[in-house]
Amino acid sequence: MTNHWIDLKNTDCALIIGANPFENHPVSSKWLMEAKVKRGAKIISVDPRFTRTSSKADIYAPLRAGTDIAFIGGMINYILENELYDHEYVANYTNASFLVHDDYKFEDGLFSGYDPKERKYDFSTWEYKKNEKGEIEKDPTLKHPRTVFQLLKQHYSRYTIDKVCEITGTPKEIYLEVIKTFAETAKRGKSGTILYAMGGTQHSCGSQIVRSYAILQLLLGNMGVPGGGVNALRGESNVQGSTDFGLLNHIITGYISTPIAQPEHKDLKAYLEKETPKTGFWSNKPKFFISYLKAMYYDKATKDNEFGYQWLPKRHPKKNYTYIGLFENLAKGELEGMLLFGQNPIVGGPNSNREREALKNLKWMVAVDLWMTETMRFWTEEAGSNPAEVQTEVFVLPAAASFEKQGSISSSGRWIQWRWKAVEPLGEAKADLDIIHMLALELKKLYAQSQRPEDEPIKNLYWDYGTGNECDIDRVAREINGIDLTTGKQVENFLKLADDGSTLCGNWIYSGFYPEAGNLAQRREQDDPSGLGLYPKWTYAWPLNRRILYNRASADPTGKPWHPDKAVIWWDENQKKWVGHDVPDFKPTIGPDDPAFVNPFIMQTDGKGWLFAPQGKLKDGPFPEHYEPWESPVQNLLSPVQNNPVIKIWRPEEQSDAQNYPYVAITYRVSEHWQAGAMTRNLPWQAELVPEMFVEIGEELARELGVKSGDEVIVENKRGSIKVKAYVTKRMKPLMVNGIKRHQVGLPWHFGFQGLITGEIANKLTPYLGDANTMIPEYKGFLVNVRRAK
Amino acid sequence: MAITRREFLKLSALSTAVLMTAELGLDNSKAYAQAQKYRIKTAKKTPTLCPFCSAGCGMLAYTDTKTGELLYVVGDPDHPVNRGGACSKGASIYQIRNIAPGKPNPRRLTKPLYRAPGSKEFKEVTWEWAISEIAKRIKDTRDRTFIKEEDGITVMRTDHIACLGGAALDNEETYLLQKLMRGLGVVYIEHQARL
Ligand code: SF4
Numbered sequence: 001m002t003n004h005w006i007d008l009k010n011t012d013c014a015l016i017i018g019a020n021p022f023e024n025h026p027v028s029s030k031w032l033m034e035a036k037v038k039r040g041a042k043i044i045s046v047d048p049r050f051t052r053t054s055s056k057a058d059i060y061a062p063l064r065a066g067t068d069i070a071f072i073g074g075m076i077n078y079i080l081e082n083e084l085y086d087h088e089y090v091a092n093y094t095n096a097s098f099l100v101h102d103d104y105k106f107e108d109g110l111f112s113g114y115d116p117k118e119r120k121y122d123f124s125t126w127e128y129k130k131n132e133k134g135e136i137e138k139d140p141t142l143k144h145p146r147t148v149f150q151l152l153k154q155h156y157s158r159y160t161i162d163k164v165c166e167i168t169g170t171p172k173e174i175y176l177e178v179i180k181t182f183a184e185t186a187k188r189g190k191s192g193t194i195l196y197a198m199g200g201t202q203h204s205c206g207s208q209i210v211r212s213y214a215i216l217q218l219l220l221g222n223m224g225v226p227g228g229g230v231n232a233l234r235g236e237s238n239v240q241g242s243t244d245f246g247l248l249n250h251i252i253t254g255y256i257s258t259p260i261a262q263p264e265h266k267d268l269k270a271y272l273e274k275e276t277p278k279t280g281f282w283s284n285k286p287k288f289f290i291s292y293l294k295a296m297y298y299d300k301a302t303k304d305n306e307f308g309y310q311w312l313p314k315r316h317p318k319k320n321y322t323y324i325g326l327f328e329n330l331a332k333g334e335l336e337g338m339l340l341f342g343q344n345p346i347v348g349g350p351n352s353n354r355e356r357e358a359l360k361n362l363k364w365m366v367a368v369d370l371w372m373t374e375t376m377r378f379w380t381e382e383a384g385s386n387p388a389e390v391q392t393e394v395f396v397l398p399a400a401a402s403f404e405k406q407g408s409i410s411s412s413g414r415w416i417q418w419r420w421k422a423v424e425p426l427g428e429a430k431a432d433l434d435i436i437h438m439l440a441l442e443l444k445k446l447y448a449q450s451q452r453p454e455d456e457p458i459k460n461l462y463w464d465y466g467t468g469n470e471c472d473i474d475r476v477a478r479e480i481n482g483i484d485l486t487t488g489k490q491v492e493n494f495l496k497l498a499d500d501g502s503t504l505c506g507n508w509i510y511s512g513f514y515p516e517a518g519n520l521a522q523r524r525e526q527d528d529p530s531g532l533g534l535y536p537k538w539t540y541a542w543p544l545n546r547r548i549l550y551n552r553a554s555a556d557p558t559g560k561p562w563h564p565d566k567a568v569i570w571w572d573e574n575q576k577k578w579v580g581h582d583v584p585d586f587k588p589t590i591g592p593d594d595p596a597f598v599n600p601f602i603m604q605t606d607g608k609g610w611l612f613a614p615q616g617k618l619k620d621g622p623f624p625e626h627y628e629p630w631e632s633p634v635q636n637l638l639s640p641v642q643n644n645p646v647i648k649i650w651r652p653e654e655q656s657d658a659q660n661y662p663y664v665a666i667t668y669r670v671s672e673h674w675q676a677g678a679m680t681r682n683l684p685w686q687a688e689l690v691p692e693m694f695v696e697i698g699e700e701l702a703r704e705l706g707v708k709s710g711d712e713v714i715v716e717n718k719r720g721s722i723k724v725k726a727y728v729t730k731r732m733k734p735l736m737v738n739g740i741k742r743h744q745v746g747l748p749w750h751f752g753f754q755g756l757i758t759g760e761i762a763n764k765l766t767p768y769l770g771d772a773n774t775m776i777p778e779y780k781g782f783l784v785n786v787r788r789a790k
Numbered sequence: 791m792a793i794t795r796r797e798f799l800k801l802s803a804l805s806t807a808v809l810m811t812a813e814l815g816l817d818n819s820k821a822y823a824q825a826q827k828y829r830i831k832t833a834k835k836t837p838t839l840c841p842f843c844s845a846g847c848g849m850l851a852y853t854d855t856k857t858g859e860l861l862y863v864v865g866d867p868d869h870p871v872n873r874g875g876a877c878s879k880g881a882s883i884y885q886i887r888n889i890a891p892g893k894p895n896p897r898r899l900t901k902p903l904y905r906a907p908g909s910k911e912f913k914e915v916t917w918e919w920a921i922s923e924i925a926k927r928i929k930d931t932r933d934r935t936f937i938k939e940e941d942g943i944t945v946m947r948t949d950h951i952a953c954l955g956g957a958a959l960d961n962e963e964t965y966l967l968q969k970l971m972r973g974l975g976v977v978y979i980e981h982q983a984r985l
Contacts, residue, residue: 236982248983261940314943345954420838439925686879
């Protein structure tokens with residue numbers, strides 16, 4: 001979230017698309033309803049299914065799954081055509097005035113530079129136009145036909161109301177009402193928020209869907225203000241933290257790239273040269289990266305050995321290490337061992353049947369969890385395997401529950417909050433921290449005597465959290481914050497980190513949460529002086545305890561708040577610095593005489609919000625373009641290119657066609673269960689509330705199929721087939737898509753064969769195909785058939 | 791205190807009520823005072839956070855001062871995000887440990903387990919054995935598959951071990967996990983954020 005949960009109360013309009021927060025993040029309802037009651041805020045719910053969020057909304061707009069870019073693109077077009085955008089904000093704070101390279105174009109569904117053989121773009125024309133001095137050419141009037149602004153206008157001119165509604169199936173009057181209502185937030189003193197979750201990301205164009213939200217918010221001047229922002233409602237209690245801490249193949253902690261086996265990363269100097277932009281806040285990257293290396297190897301990391309850079313693994317430049325790539329390579333027999341910490345792939349991963357088969361290639365598996373999961377038992381007959389044929393050794397380690405240990409987690413609002421230990425772990429269960437610690441000590445023991453150079457990384461890994469089975473968590477927390485090695489004191493925050501090896505820091509974005517004053521994630525002070533719900537002394541928000549990101553943009557180009565009701569920070573001419581309610585997301589001393597005064601997006605090299613994403617920052621285009629989901633019942637009405645042209649298609653033979661599999665399916669969550677289900681299907685209270693797996697189908701489709709609620713039906717496609725009960729509701733209605741009636745069906749994905757209550761695995765039906773940038777699977781908008789079981 | 795099914799329903803209805811009154815911007819002190827009635831004065835309370843969604847609602851875990859056992863878990867009225875409210879998942883945290891007073895949830899894993907190749911079952915093992923055997927497996931695979939150099943570039947990695955998961959771990963745990971894995975040369979590091 002650029003903003004945070006309580007900030008929802010400051011909004012004038014919440015556009016909730018690809019999310020169902022009233023059910024999946026229920027406490028959000030408290031703040032959204034407060035905005036509604038106290039401010040008269042409007043709530044808009046855009047969803048294939050009429051959810052409980054929709055039931056509280058002022059406007060409910062149905063759409064066909066996977067047509068989000070068409071939906072938002074049409075909004076962008078209408079707002080530009082009717083000049084409903086915030087001109088001053090757009091002209092000053094975005095790259096709207098930048099001129100684009102003469103050879104950049106978009107034609108017949110493709111951007112310039114497409115190579116059909118490689119299914120890749122050459123990004124050289126996705127650039128700005130520069131003068132002889134290398135400066136970007138600009139037209140502040142935004143009138144030049146090659147400005148980002150005019151190209152944006154041109155790009156979305158095809159997204160007319162009629163065309164969009166033919167694609168999305170949204171009734172036209174409702175669609176217009178959505179646009180007009182949300183566009184109101186461009187007015188001074190008004191702000192609008194966009195809330196999204198996996199309904200936005202789980203598509204083959206997922207990153208571009210989120211980009212389209214950002215473009216819309218920039219046009220309306222909604223970034224950086226209270227009640228605004230682009231707000232990702234994340235799934236698990238600490239998926240924010242686990243992402244911040246780089247539990248992904250492509251990033252270490254703090255969103256810094258992992259090294260790749262390529263000449264540009266061959267040594268520390270080359271790596272820093274390649275990865276460090278000359279301008280913007282990321283120009284500080286060497287300080288963060290070298291402090292990370294010091295945290296990894298401490299005194300073994302010296303200037304002479306590149307601070308241990310060569311000990312960090314470098315991934316292969318051509319290999320796909322993302323989740324789907326991992327399972328494809330496992331299927332080919334590449335992997336031998338797998339450690340799982342609270343992850344249950346054969347329920348939660350896509351194409352579950354394939355994943356179960358792939359797991360059989362493992363020599364060993366270690367699974368740490370509170371519950372016996374389906375994945376731990378992938379070798380059983382219940383899973384569809386023959387135990388005698390599965391040679392995998394499986395180690396199961398019992399983990400402590402959240403209240404049986406202490407530590408911090410980060411909410412979607414980036415609040416790092418501490419939880420204390422209430423009770424000893426049940427039985428012999430142990431905190432994951434202790435398990436990781438024990439394993440590390442044991443491994444370090446095994447390597448202690450080794451003289452092999454390849455064992456240096458593990459031998460030299462700095463591991464000073466105690467020698468017993470209990471890990472000293474305080475030391476871990478201090479290391480994350482960072483330490484000044486010359487004084488031995490905690491660094492105040494990441495502004496104090498150095499690139500000469502004199503500081504160590506485990507995760508630069510968290511630096512500041514544990515200064516000398518103490519562990520600020522443990523703070524519980526109630527003051528909210530601004531009344532905006534910032535609660536600056538309640539725990540700690542990264543970065544630097546900033547509650548609203550990009551808050552420089554809450555003030556106008558002269559440094560005054562756009563409106564007194566939504567004042568966050570402002571320029572104080574007497575003190576010559578930025579002051580206000582929140583920690584400025586800006587260098588506090590940059591004043592009006594500095595050209596950077598109007599560059600609020602400090603993480604970008606140019607300080608501007610990007611309507612146009614240059615240089616292949618997104619692999620599938622500088623502007624989001626609508627393509628149909630990989631499996632779709634219709635032809636793309638906007639261009640001859642049917643699917644995202646750069647997605648990797650792993651298993652073309654598994655593409656289900658609309659003749660045989662006519663219904664668009666989505667997976668979703670119910671309020672009573674959580675993710676792959678082990679955490680709730682094993683609790684008697686939750687199990688009783690929603691005891692069974694089902695497929696949700698609309699009344700009209702149910703009539704066509706001759707099915708009543710409770711009847712058993714088969715839901716199937718080329719990847720699998722599941723037998724479940726039909727749940728017939730008014731919440732799924734057919735949509736008119738290009739003149740033809742189309743049905744959608746919904747499947748909760750919480751069920752599996754293990755637990756107090758069991759049910760069929762929805763993910764047997766989802767495809768092995770992901771977004772072009774992130775590889776997040778297309779769990780929403782795939783095709784199935786539904787028929788009576790008997 | 792025994793939390794029976796009926797009392798749970800009462801409590802959860804109450805927490806819904808707290809949520810609802812707050813939704814309407816009304817004074818929820820009455821509901822809060824009522825909620826206090828269900829709490830034992832002598833129980834120890836420990837602030838914790840809900841382990842389910844990413845809203846980060848505050849919870850209070852009440853334990854018996856004598857036995858140390860968990861008595862119940864309710865929304866933390868001091869927490870600015872939820873102000874004492876809890877959704878049905880948050881209201882059921884107690885059952886992650888006990889399904890009723892004195893009755894631990896029988897589905898919780900409480901001992902390390904091992905399944906041998908081709909076997910039809912798990913058997914209980916000790917922590918010492920499990921950790922030592924796992925470390926041996928990791929070392930064996932790593933050492934056999936380790937790549938030191940590729941096209942003249944030092945790469946120090948193994949492509950044969952994967953580490954998955956972490957979205958339900960604490961920050962300190964995710965930090966040490968990525969540290970250990972990267973220390974071993976593991977590059978297949980992925981988790982729920984990719985799904
Ligand atoms: S109580 Fe409900 S809304 Fe609050 S964090 Fe837990 S799951 Fe989310």
